[in-house]
Amino acid sequence: MEIAAFASFAALVLAWIVLPVRSEAPAAAETAPEALPEPVAA
Amino acid sequence: MDLDTGNTAWILVSAALVMLMTPALGFFYAGLVGKRNALSTLLHSFFVLCLVSVQFVLWGYTLAFGPSQGGLIGGLDWAGLAGVGPEPNPDYAPGVPHLAYMAFQMMFAVITPALITGAFAERVSFKAFILFTLLWSTVVYAPIAHWVWGVGGWLRVFGAIDFAGGTVVHISSGVSALVAALVIGRRLARTEPHDATMTVLGAGLLWFGWFGFNAGSALAANGLAANAFVVTNTAAAMGALTWLTVSWIHRGRPSALGAALGAVAGLVAITPAAGFVTVPASIVIGLGAGTVCYLATLLRPRLRIDDALDVWAVHGIGGTWGAAATGLFASVAVNGAGVNGLFAGNPDLLVKQLVAIGATWLYAGVMTAVIVKIIQLTVGLRVREDDEVLGLDRSQHGEIAYQHD
Numbered sequence: 001m002e003i004a005a006f007a008s009f010a011a012l013v014l015a016w017i018v019l020p021v022r023s024e025a026p027a028a029a030e031t032a033p034e035a036l037p038e039p040v041a042a
Numbered sequence: 043m044d045l046d047t048g049n050t051a052w053i054l055v056s057a058a059l060v061m062l063m064t065p066a067l068g069f070f071y072a073g074l075v076g077k078r079n080a081l082s083t084l085l086h087s088f089f090v091l092c093l094v095s096v097q098f099v100l101w102g103y104t105l106a107f108g109p110s111q112g113g114l115i116g117g118l119d120w121a122g123l124a125g126v127g128p129e130p131n132p133d134y135a136p137g138v139p140h141l142a143y144m145a146f147q148m149m150f151a152v153i154t155p156a157l158i159t160g161a162f163a164e165r166v167s168f169k170a171f172i173l174f175t176l177l178w179s180t181v182v183y184a185p186i187a188h189w190v191w192g193v194g195g196w197l198r199v200f201g202a203i204d205f206a207g208g209t210v211v212h213i214s215s216g217v218s219a220l221v222a223a224l225v226i227g228r229r230l231a232r233t234e235p236h237d238a239t240m241t242v243l244g245a246g247l248l249w250f251g252w253f254g255f256n257a258g259s260a261l262a263a264n265g266l267a268a269n270a271f272v273v274t275n276t277a278a279a280m281g282a283l284t285w286l287t288v289s290w291i292h293r294g295r296p297s298a299l300g301a302a303l304g305a306v307a308g309l310v311a312i313t314p315a316a317g318f319v320t321v322p323a324s325i326v327i328g329l330g331a332g333t334v335c336y337l338a339t340l341l342r343p344r345l346r347i348d349d350a351l352d353v354w355a356v357h358g359i360g361g362t363w364g365a366a367a368t369g370l371f372a373s374v375a376v377n378g379a380g381v382n383g384l385f386a387g388n389p390d391l392l393v394k395q396l397v398a399i400g401a402t403w404l405y406a407g408v409m410t411a412v413i414v415k416i417i418q419l420t421v422g423l424r425v426r427e428d429d430e431v432l433g434l435d436r437s438q439h440g441e442i443a444y445q446h447d
Contacts, residue, residue: 021290
């Protein structure tokens with residue numbers, strides 16, 4: 001049982017190392033320069 | 043009989059921990075529904091806490107734990123808690139006031155029908171929900187609790203074991219949820235979880251309360267309680283890690299909601315086993331829970347049954363895996379009053395566990411179908427379509443959860 005427990009956990013750790021994270025491009029509104037606040041005039 | 047003050051204190055604290063699980067469940071569920079149904083979903087759990095607290099002291103406890111009537115249900119001897127006082131009942135919890143044992147059991151009776159509310163969320167009428175909860179607690183929960191835990195209950199006599207409620211709480215509610223969702227029908231439109239933070243908070247509070255649920259079921263502040271505590275934590279953690287990983291493989295990203303659902307799946311699966319298995323076994327049980335419950339959520343849409351918050355996948359399938367795993371991994375090295383499972387050389391226990399699983403699936407499924415059909419034919423199950431579109435918070439309660447959009 002101990003071997004199965006260690007193997008289970010090791011399999012998860014290995015998966016976290018090798019699995020890619022599928023990224024999605026952020027929405028345009030979140031990155032567009034015009035979304036940033038205008039600088040305050042002196 | 044003398045009172046054991048340490049054990050009594052532990053049971054009372056455990057009862058309070060389990061009590062917290064029902065409002066925690068409300069938060070867990072409310073985060074998963076649309077924002078127009080958040081308050082009604084919270085209220086379902088809160089209302090069950092109030093309703094079953096009264097039902098249980100009046101007739102629920104005696105039907106579940108009263109003197110056995112042929113192993114099927116308790117008699118009415120303890121209706122209104124007659125004869126249930128500060129003195130211990132040695133049949134159930136030696137050294138602990140009978141009232142404290144009753145209070146602990148009451149919190150189990152409370153959370154079980156609350157679990158089912160996730161199946162018919164976002165379209166059930168409040169009146170139907172009240173009737174369902176009262177009837178189900180009386181006709182389904184009390185008999186199954188008696189079969190498994192009552193002195194003279196037929197599954198207890200038969201030799202099936204269930205430390206803290208895999209059959210009584212999780213299979214019964216999970217199967218009933220599937221049947222209730224089938225009869226009430228699909229929502230007009232599926233909604234996205236409106237507040238995942240609420241769900242993760244709810245899962246954390248459920249996890250906290252589950253220490254009372256499982257470690258409290260030792261009914262004493264002793265080594266068995268400590269074992270139950272540690273295997274509960276370990277299985278919850280493995281359930282969360284596994285669900286997150288399996289869903290990462292399947293969907294390409296690690297999910298916060300997946301971690302929360304996986305923790306609950308691990309907690310469900312370890313519940314029947316907590317007083318009978320070792321810590322390494324709890325790692326395997328948590329791994330199995332995170333895997334099979336996630337796969338069950340994938341199966342559910344193919345069944346075309348709108349069990350809105352996956353009660354069947356998490357509790358029905360998780361409870362079934364846990365009850366079967368108890369038959370695989372149980373060891374008298376953990377609990378001298380228990381019995382060995384298949385991997386300790388006793389295949390009989392697995393057979394008995396499968397009989398208990400089958401009996402609970404069958405009885406809960408059939409009786410829930412009867413109850414929801416009766417309600418459907420009398421007061422009706424669903425709100426009107428325009429009320430469903432408006433959301434249950436406004437249409438059923440005249441309130442809203444949030445003042446801002």
